[in-house]
Amino acid sequence: MGQFPINIEEAIEWLASFGGELDGGVTRTLYSQPWKEAQQALKGWMEDAGLLTNYDSIGNLFGRLPSPHPNAKTILIGSHVDTVKSGGKYDGAFGIIAGIMALDFLKKKYGQPAINLEVVSFCEEEGSRFPLALWGSGMMTGLYSYKDIVDIKDSEGISFETAMMAAGFVNSEYRVRKDIQTFIELHIEQGPTLEKVEKSIGIVKAIVGQKRFRITVKGESNHVGTTSMKWRRDALHGAVNMIHDLYEIAKKSDEDLVTSVGQLFLEPNVPNVIPNQVQFTVDARHPNESVLRSFCQQFSQQFQEHAKKKDLNIHVEMWHEVQPAQMDNKLNEIIQNICTSSAISFYRMNSGAGHDAQLFARVCPTTILFVPSQGGISHSPLEYTSTKELETGLEVLIQILHQLAY
Amino acid sequence: MGQFPINIEEAIEWLASFGGELDGGVTRTLYSQPWKEAQQALKGWMEDAGLLTNYDSIGNLFGRLPSPHPNAKTILIGSHVDTVKSGGKYDGAFGIIAGIMALDFLKKKYGQPAINLEVVSFCEEEGSRFPLALWGSGMMTGLYSYKDIVDIKDSEGISFETAMMAAGFVNSEYRVRKDIQTFIELHIEQGPTLEKVEKSIGIVKAIVGQKRFRITVKGESNHVGTTSMKWRRDALHGAVNMIHDLYEIAKKSDEDLVTSVGQLFLEPNVPNVIPNQVQFTVDARHPNESVLRSFCQQFSQQFQEHAKKKDLNIHVEMWHEVQPAQMDNKLNEIIQNICTSSAISFYRMNSGAGHDAQLFARVCPTTILFVPSQGGISHSPLEYTSTKELETGLEVLIQILHQLAY
Numbered sequence: 048m049g050q051f052p053i054n055i056e057e058a059i060e061w062l063a064s065f066g067g068e069l070d071g072g073v074t075r076t077l078y079s080q081p082w083k084e085a086q087q088a089l090k091g092w093m094e095d096a097g098l099l100t101n102y103d104s105i106g107n108l109f110g111r112l113p114s115p116h117p118n119a120k121t122i123l124i125g126s127h128v129d130t131v132k133s134g135g136k137y138d139g140a141f142g143i144i145a146g147i148m149a150l151d152f153l154k155k156k157y158g159q160p161a162i163n164l165e166v167v168s169f170c171e172e173e174g175s176r177f178p179l180a181l182w183g184s185g186m187m188t189g190l191y192s193y194k195d196i197v198d199i200k201d202s203e204g205i206s207f208e209t210a211m212m213a214a215g216f217v218n219s220e221y222r223v224r225k226d227i228q229t230f231i232e233l234h235i236e237q238g239p240t241l242e243k244v245e246k247s248i249g250i251v252k253a254i255v256g257q258k259r260f261r262i263t264v265k266g267e268s269n270h271v272g273t274t275s276m277k278w279r280r281d282a283l284h285g286a287v288n289m290i291h292d293l294y295e296i297a298k299k300s301d302e303d304l305v306t307s308v309g310q311l312f313l314e315p316n317v318p319n320v321i322p323n324q325v326q327f328t329v330d331a332r333h334p335n336e337s338v339l340r341s342f343c344q345q346f347s348q349q350f351q352e353h354a355k356k357k358d359l360n361i362h363v364e365m366w367h368e369v370q371p372a373q374m375d376n377k378l379n380e381i382i383q384n385i386c387t388s389s390a391i392s393f394y395r396m397n398s399g400a401g402h403d404a405q406l407f408a409r410v411c412p413t414t415i416l417f418v419p420s421q422g423g424i425s426h427s428p429l430e431y432t433s434t435k436e437l438e439t440g441l442e443v444l445i446q447i448l449h450q451l452a453y
Numbered sequence: 454m455g456q457f458p459i460n461i462e463e464a465i466e467w468l469a470s471f472g473g474e475l476d477g478g479v480t481r482t483l484y485s486q487p488w489k490e491a492q493q494a495l496k497g498w499m500e501d502a503g504l505l506t507n508y509d510s511i512g513n514l515f516g517r518l519p520s521p522h523p524n525a526k527t528i529l530i531g532s533h534v535d536t537v538k539s540g541g542k543y544d545g546a547f548g549i550i551a552g553i554m555a556l557d558f559l560k561k562k563y564g565q566p567a568i569n570l571e572v573v574s575f576c577e578e579e580g581s582r583f584p585l586a587l588w589g590s591g592m593m594t595g596l597y598s599y600k601d602i603v604d605i606k607d608s609e610g611i612s613f614e615t616a617m618m619a620a621g622f623v624n625s626e627y628r629v630r631k632d633i634q635t636f637i638e639l640h641i642e643q644g645p646t647l648e649k650v651e652k653s654i655g656i657v658k659a660i661v662g663q664k665r666f667r668i669t670v671k672g673e674s675n676h677v678g679t680t681s682m683k684w685r686r687d688a689l690h691g692a693v694n695m696i697h698d699l700y701e702i703a704k705k706s707d708e709d710l711v712t713s714v715g716q717l718f719l720e721p722n723v724p725n726v727i728p729n730q731v732q733f734t735v736d737a738r739h740p741n742e743s744v745l746r747s748f749c750q751q752f753s754q755q756f757q758e759h760a761k762k763k764d765l766n767i768h769v770e771m772w773h774e775v776q777p778a779q780m781d782n783k784l785n786e787i788i789q790n791i792c793t794s795s796a797i798s799f800y801r802m803n804s805g806a807g808h809d810a811q812l813f814a815r816v817c818p819t820t821i822l823f824v825p826s827q828g829g830i831s832h833s834p835l836e837y838t839s840t841k842e843l844e845t846g847l848e849v850l851i852q853i854l855h856q857l858a859y
Contacts, residue, residue, distance in 0.1 A: 239675075269644075270805070270832070272736075272738050272806045273643050273646075273805040275646065276710070278645055278649065281713065290693045294693070304682070305682055307725075307727055308728075309689075309722070309723050309724045310724045311722070313716065318716045318734040319713075319715055319736055320715050321713055330724055332677070332678050399680070400678045423680060425679075
């Protein structure tokens, strides 16, 4: 028919046309018009590939290649259809596209599987329209409920529920599925690791835990020229000593630990006045919860000591926390063997960003596979992965599903 | 008559009423209506005290107690009548008030001096309306000229010259006076030193030199979670190491050195993105030019090394520079002896802020005396010095002038 894409390259451009922008960016936020059109188009493509389609009550879209066995469990594969504002063409999209293409291939070549194979296009993962992330997988895994969207509005004041209803979905009882046996996500890395180590596939050991803090340091404003160094309560001097030590402590941890100060505000922020207040954020991540907790305790304690030494007040507030999620070892071994026997290079690594897979990991064997991101760039119109790299990802996914379901 | 103040306390409140605000602050910027009214009122008070008054062509106001000798030189005393926006009642004002009251007292008690005594109310020092400071003393000392005000406008787009003409002064040839033999300024300290050391009079050794820098550090933005610490070009990490070392190097200098980072901007300043740019200011001051220059060279070199180590780009720009001004040793000895014999406690110190005296120091023997500032607070409605402390300052000034001019 020519209506639907016939290869990965075409499929990426086709899906990116829903919410596509002049600079190559894509904006497809939850329940928006481009979002609706993208889900409807994907539904059409799934049906064209011979899959049984349906939406759940919040807008997750499914395409099923059923087993003939009535009590068969389901292997779910897929990713999210929503994007950040001015995001790229690959984030989320690739996982859905690869899922549909894998099932199309397997159906044509091997017919019906012994275990149901199902591709999902999650309605939402990014948290880019409403201040809530992982909505699609959160509801599917029973970890979220409708309570989580009460009182949530977008930047234009539209409530979550109003937007959902406008897109044709209603706040009805959500039925958590019991048949999901395995979840597999294929995603771009969104970081530079695979490119740096020159490997084709990232096999994810864990999605890191995150702790985010807001630190407020208070001292006293004074005239720069007339206040001797020894009488100052310089909030920035204190904050700089804290951040300096944050990185020193990080150096002593293992190389899975990442930490960063991304935001910092000074007051009054005038060249000839000693700052009386500094507010800064600390983002710390590690795949092991106890390592992460110990790191955060160490730097918090060091911050308190610096504040005491310089007669400053300090307030440390943790405003965001995500537990690490361990990917399934057995699944990863299967994938590693597939790569080895197909002479596809791989790298075992952690995911520093969050993904739908982190919620499925709590309820069933789950893993996530990465393909390289050029320059590590993501959440940008410059996001790019070559067709060859995408094809390698699809090839591995097909082999996994063949091995698990036939 | 009751029209003019009869003591210091009254005089401070009286002068503060021109441009006075509800919260006790004073806004009296150059050539504004409150400025004109204040100068006119001061002229009236000077005349009431028997002084010969005149304005120069830019609006500096003089009140003269003449010597009978036709070729006598002049000892000039005074300070500036302009204020910062929402400034205090004492900054500048006290030096003028004390000058008028000293001359009034000396005239009544001792009659005509051997050397002319003259009080000046400088039109401008703060740079708070136009981006040019020390206008009054700059013209008087011949260090400034009308060229310095070409193309200068205030925040409302009014040119310097237009404002000057509207206040009744014209851009005519400025005649630099040749008769000024000595300049003495009495001023509030604007810092906490006298209060901390519990002394009544600060005898200023030097007004510090200043160098102000703007440092731009450039790295690369990346996702906090997906970029290993070893692959980052984190502009803030680099900047923090630089600022940390700035303070360490300062510690190794003598205690006259002050330095501060008052302003800092991060980009993109988002919690989960590694900063790609940090821009910050460094303000460094010391009474000795070579010590100051050496300090600045040291930290600049250290900054370059940090940038190199972390593969960051750095640009160091010096955007403001003031040479140190040495106060006159002989004058200071006279003042010290006066304090000692009158049992008035004093402290020899530097001035970390700029003053009209720093320009006079280049053309004639000059000094500046401080009285304490409560809590070191200045440029604020909370600026305060007790009447007793002001009276001590006036008493010392009277004794100096008596000793020098009679």
